[in-house]
Amino acid sequence: MVDRTIDQPRSPAFIELCLLLRDFFGDLDLGAQLNALTDEDLCRHIAFAVSLQHSGRDFTARPAPELDHIATAVLRRLSTGSLGNTSLRSPQARYATDVTPRTVQVADGPPSTTAPDKPVGALWTSSILPEGASMWQWGELAEFGPDRPLFTVTFDPADIRLFTIDSPFDYGRLVNRYPRSSDGRVQVCWTRAAEDLDAVHLTVPGLLTAQHVPVMTSHGTAILTGWDAESTAWLHLPNAFEMTPVTT
Structure with a gap:
């Protein structure tokens, strides 16, 4: 079993998750309860905390x-x-109103x-849980309601130029590799990243340890925000990228 290093300070979503689990389980044999x-x-607990x-x-x-022992x-x-x-596993889940994947043209966000x-302009997918639900399911219902249909997306993972954010350190590496500074803030220059990468994947551990956590980089402090779920931002679509509607 791998024991991940816990980064300081804690992300707010991680704190809220630990508080939720403490209230739900107490401290009695927490590992077994989890x-x-x-x-x-x-x-679902993580989505609520976020x-x-x-x-x-x-x-x-x-x-x-x-909360160290819970974390x-x-x-x-x-x-x-x-x-x-x-x-990054195939298939992925995607909620969309368009049956055919649109052309992806990535841009940087506003200087704010x-x-x-x-x-901006990426195509988004999320991983599928063993029970069949998308990891973005709860965020989808909260933000868009039940109106957008669910698709599965298949591709060849070996054909993807991928960057994985699994920790604050990973996010810092991405910023240092493709820095963009504006209004005293440093972020990822996504247009430059798109020259080298097809996709960026935020894992569940990355969501809990990196989002909303200040990271010191060579160019200043960066903070990952706005992803809010395990997800993959596609900067380019691979050749074999097929969407199939999920029938219920």
């Missing part, structure tokens, strides 16, 4: 040493099963200190 959760149940950024709470990264148990749980699988650091 292992008893299905990946879908744990993913959604609390819209609740008016203090959603800033901060140390939380009183350690969560990261150990994530090191097994589909939530800890950092590979509040704009999320995500590629």
